[in-house]
Amino acid sequence: NVRLDGHGAGWLIDLDxxxxxxxxxxxxxxxxxxxxxxxxxxWGSVIAAASTTEEQVQAIESHLPxxxxxxxxxxxxxxxxxxxxxxxxxxxxxxAPSWTWFGPDQSVGFSQRMQTHETTIxxxxxxxxxxxxxxxxxxxxxAAGIDHVIDVMWNWIPDEADRTPLGIVGLRPRDAAPxxxxxxxxxxxRWGRVFADQIGxxxxxxxxxxTAVVEGSAHExxxxxxxxxxxxxx
Numbered sequence: 001n002v003r004l005d006g007h008g009a010g011w012l013i014d015l016d017x018x019x020x021x022x023x024x025x026x027x028x029x030x031x032x033x034x035x036x037x038x039x040x041x042x043w044g045s046v047i048a049a050a051s052t053t054e055e056q057v058q059a060i061e062s063h064l065p066x067x068x069x070x071x072x073x074x075x076x077x078x079x080x081x082x083x084x085x086x087x088x089x090x091x092x093x094x095x096a097p098s099w100t101w102f103g104p105d106q107s108v109g110f111s112q113r114m115q116t117h118e119t120t121i122x123x124x125x126x127x128x129x130x131x132x133x134x135x136x137x138x139x140x141x142x143a144a145g146i147d148h149v150i151d152v153m154w155n156w157i158p159d160e161a162d163r164t165p166l167g168i169v170g171l172r173p174r175d176a177a178p179x180x181x182x183x184x185x186x187x188x189x190r191w192g193r194v195f196a197d198q199i200g201x202x203x204x205x206x207x208x209x210x211t212a213v214v215e216g217s218a219h220e221x222x223x224x225x226x227x228x229x230x231x232x233x234x
Contacts, residue, residue, distance in 0.1 A: 017071065021129045023228050025179040025182065027162065028127050031072075032065045036122050041065075043111050044085035051099045102152055114152075117145045121226045134223065142218035143176035149225040150181055154201040161188025166199075170210035171225070173218035180204040 017030035024032065045051075045060045068074050094109035102110055120141065124134040137145070157163065166183040181201040188195060204210075214221065 015130055017068070019129055021125055023125045023128055025097065029126075030067075030071075032122065032125055032129065033074055033078060037081050038064060038067075039073060039118065040085045040115065041077070041081040043115055044081060044088045047088035047098055047108055047111060048084070048091070052097050053099065057099050057140065078134070102156070113148055116141070117148050117226075120145065121223075121228060124228060126222065134228075137219045137222055139173075139175040139218045142222035143173060145220065145222040146171060146176075146179060146225055147174070150179060150201060150203065153226075154181070155203075156190065156198045157184065157186050157198075157202070158188035158190050159166045161186040167211040168208050169201075170213040171221055172213060172215045173221050176218045180206065180208055180210060182208070 010196075015029045017028060019029040021027040021029065021032050027035075042060065042064060046057060049056065049060065051057050051060065055102070065077070089108065090110050092108065094107065094112055096108045097106060098108045098111060100106055100110045102114075115143065120137060127134050163186040166185055168180060168182050171179040171181065180203065182204040184200050184202060186195075186198050186200055188198075214224065216224070
C-alpha cells in the first residue's frame with residue numbers, strides 16, 4: 001500500500017546536498033539519499049539471491065558499490081535500486097526463506113514490512129529536510145508501522161538480559177486499535193556485544209492498567225514511535 005520510493009526522495013533533487021536532515025543528527029541530504037539507495041540495493045540483492053546464510057550476505061555486502069560523487073548517478077542508482085527491490089519482492093511468496101537481521105523471522109515478508117516502514121519514515125525525513133510538511137501515512141500502514149516498532153525495533157531484548165520494568169504505556173490511535181506496551185530497561189549480550197542500560201518494550205497484557213497514555217492519529221503515533229516529531233494530544 002506504500003510506494004517504496006515514496007515521493008520524499010524527489011525533494012532532495014533540488015536541495016544543496018549538504019542540507020542537514022533535522023530528524024537524523026549528523027546526516028545531510030546526500031547521506032539520506034544514499035542511505036535509502038544502498039539499503040534498497042542490499043535487500044533487493046539478498047532477496048533476489050535467495051540468501052539464507054551470513055556468508056552469502058557478507059558476499060553481497062562486499063560487492064556493494066561505493067557512493068558516486070555525481071548526484072545524477074546517485075539518483076539513477078536509487079531509481080534502479082527501488083525497481084530491483086520491488087521486482088525481488090514480487091518474484092516469489094512472502095513466506096519464502098530469506099536472511100534478515102531479526103532472528104525470529106527469516107522470511108521475505110519481514111524485509112517487505114521493514115522496507116515499507118523504513119522508507120515511509122525516510123520519506124518524511126526527506127520532506128522535513130526540504131522544509132515541507134510530512135505527507136500523511138495511511139492509517140493501515142501507520143498502524144502496522146506501530147506494531148513493527150513494538151514487536152521488532154523495541155523488542156529485540158535477549159532472553160537472558162537483566163530487565164527492570166519502567167511502567168506501562170497505552171498507545172491509543174484514534175483510527176486504529178489501542179496498544180499496550182511495558183517499557184523495560186535492560187542489559188545483556190546480543191550479536192557478541194554487551195548492551196548496557198538499554199531501553200526496550202514488550203507487549204503488555206490486555207488487562208494491564210497504563211501509567212501513561214498517548215493519543216493521536218495512527219499517523220502521528222507512527223512518527224512518534226519511530227522517534228520523529230509528531231503532535232499528539234496529552
